[in-house]
Amino acid sequence: MQLEKEKKPVARKLLLKLLGSRENIKMNASAAVRVGELFGISENNIRVTLTRLQSARLITLVERGDYKLADKGIRFAKEIHQWREDENELVPWQNDWVVAQTSLLPKSDKKQLRTTERALKLVGMMKLASNMYVRPNNFSGGASEVRDKLHTLGLSGKALVFSANDFDNQTQAKAMKLWSHLDLETLYEVGCSEIEESLARIPTLPLEEATKESYVIGDRALYHLVFDPLLPSPFVDVAMRERYRNLVKKYDDMGAHIWLRFLDQN
Template identity: 45%
Template sequence: MEPASDELENPTPTPRQLILKLLLVVEGGELDVTSAVRACALFGLSANNTRVALARLQSAELIETVVRGAYRLGQAGRALGEEIGAWRQAETRLREWDGSWVVALTAALGRSDRKALRARERAFGLVGLRELDDGLFIRPDNLVGGVAHTRERLLSLGVENSTAVFQAQQFDPQRDARAHLLWDASELQKTYSEGQRTLQASMARLAGMPIEDAARESYVLGDQAMRQIVFDPMLPEPLVDSAHRRSFRELVKRYDDVGHQIWRDFLAQGR
């Protein structure tokens, strides 16, 4: 699930978040009310809150009724699911970096509209833009589709249509040096290493855990890892060790597959 949505933002799930994710995992793509209530109960979420979430998801056309008491993703939910699953192919959307930068200029946009400002800041974080000078945000131009793709994604994430997005190159030496230091490569490497250790340790113990505990742990740790991926700026060499990032991402894919099977087994036990 891409995560510009709130669906990936909280490590303790709401009924809405958990239901949407389960509908991407369950056999046949259908989830009944009893299974939804049972799954949510693992996280201390009440049956009443679960039923309210189902009703609201249906009202928002994110889910639809299959038969009485059973649901599948609606059209909007399927689109969200495709967006959320896009993290698995993120590495294929990178290209070799030629040293140029994508720039978003916000100096003329103002800061009085707090809602617009929050949307802008969130979008910039998801796209990996950092502030070089006042109102001048940049990222390496290493994404397939270049400036046009980045502009389109920013607009889809709620950034104002009047935002100037363009390519820049040949910064003066001082700015170029500062640009290369906007991202903490050592901190990124640390998160990759720590993330790998956490997931490897979890995978080693999941098979020996009660199914309820395994389902809960695989959800929480898998969600944390996925959010780490979603907010990764996808930097090129030499700004970061891309091989280390790919290794972490491949492990997250394997962990996600293991977690999906655990949840299928958990839900099957309740039938």
């Protein structure tokens, strides 16, 4: 595997993810610099990033020069790790939908538009018609749960979020195809193979190589799960998604152990 071809991670994202990988992780500046070296990030970049994260109250300096997540950073980490519990919130689909109607939102506020687009993407909603986004209604809390998720992610309260269950045949058929371009089952299949191969390979690698590989492959898998729309059957093979998710959990646990070993080096 040619990990060197992977795009260099942003220092801010790298440090926050590592400090948030498990509870009470601590990292001093020297260890942070060694982390940066793995990915070709300069010492100056790492030290400046630590200062900025502390100023933003995402991390805090504790005894003996160690950094750990501050309360704001802990909230960030919990959002990242929500993927571990998402599958537990799902129920069988009853052929109904959650709809977000955004026609009341001002089009001139570009920042809010970007926030809206990201929020809709994170909860798996797709555009069905002008200013109308939908997803299958398969969360246990229904439209209310999706509404709360969207508001937490920054969707304006002016947007209407509700359930619908009586689309005409043409609209229903169109809605059923909205996620087909994502080719999710191929993503799950390829992802399972990549993780299984890495699980077999990592024990044979030197610690530095194992540390880097666990981050690169783990980060890619986590991105897929964070943005997974959590569709029900018949949109996807749910068993295949669960297999992929369980493999990622196993890989994430292994990666956290490897990173602890790396950070504990003198």
